[in-house]
Amino acid sequence: MRNRVTSVPSYKDCFPDLNDVQLATAERLGVPPVKDRADAARNKQNLVCIDDNPFFHVQKLHHSVPYLVPRAANLLTDIARTFLDSLATKGIPFHKIIVTSVLRTEDDVDRLRNFNQNASEQSCHRYGTTFDISYNRYITVEDP
Numbered sequence: 081m082r083n084r085v086t087s088v089p090s091y092k093d094c095f096p097d098l099n100d101v102q103l104a105t106a107e108r109l110g111v112p113p114v115k116d117r118a119d120a121a122r123n124k125q126n127l128v129c130i131d132d133n134p135f136f137h138v139q140k141l142h143h144s145v146p147y148l149v150p151r152a153a154n155l156l157t158d159i160a161r162t163f164l165d166s167l168a169t170k171g172i173p174f175h176k177i178i179v180t181s182v183l184r185t186e187d188d189v190d191r192l193r194n195f196n197q198n199a200s201e202q203s204c205h206r207y208g209t210t211f212d213i214s215y216n217r218y219i220t221v222e223d224p
Contacts, residue, residue, distance in 0.1 A: 110207025
């Protein structure tokens with residue numbers, strides 16, 4: 081018998097953490113905020129580059145760079161693998177999740193805040209611990 085696919089009943093109940101809780105954790109586990117992309121490149125000893133792989137797709141990034149602290153990169157891979165396992169269990173064809181945002185430099189945050197009023201000046205993305213995944217778009221994995 082296949083498992084039924086259901087939605088999250090309440091995002092507020094399932095994801096109760098607020099920005100201040102996330103920010104404190106990001107400050108503790110991440111890198112200090114980087115000024116610009118050159119500064120991010122100089123910090124590669126503490127960051128790993130993420131890119132398309134068999135488990136997830138990184139869309140073209142406009143307001144972030146594809147770097148995470150190793151612990152966050154491992155979490156992203158674990159989430160993507162678990163998603164694929166869940167699809168297999170349910171008999172659903174494979175789809176890769178899409179990463180839409182990763183490390184934001186101070187310059188990225190400033191530019192984003194010029195046209196996105198929801199963008200936070202105290203973004204957790206500045207620490208390399210945070211990534212965004214599309215909740216309604218996926219990459220279909222074709223059977224060769």
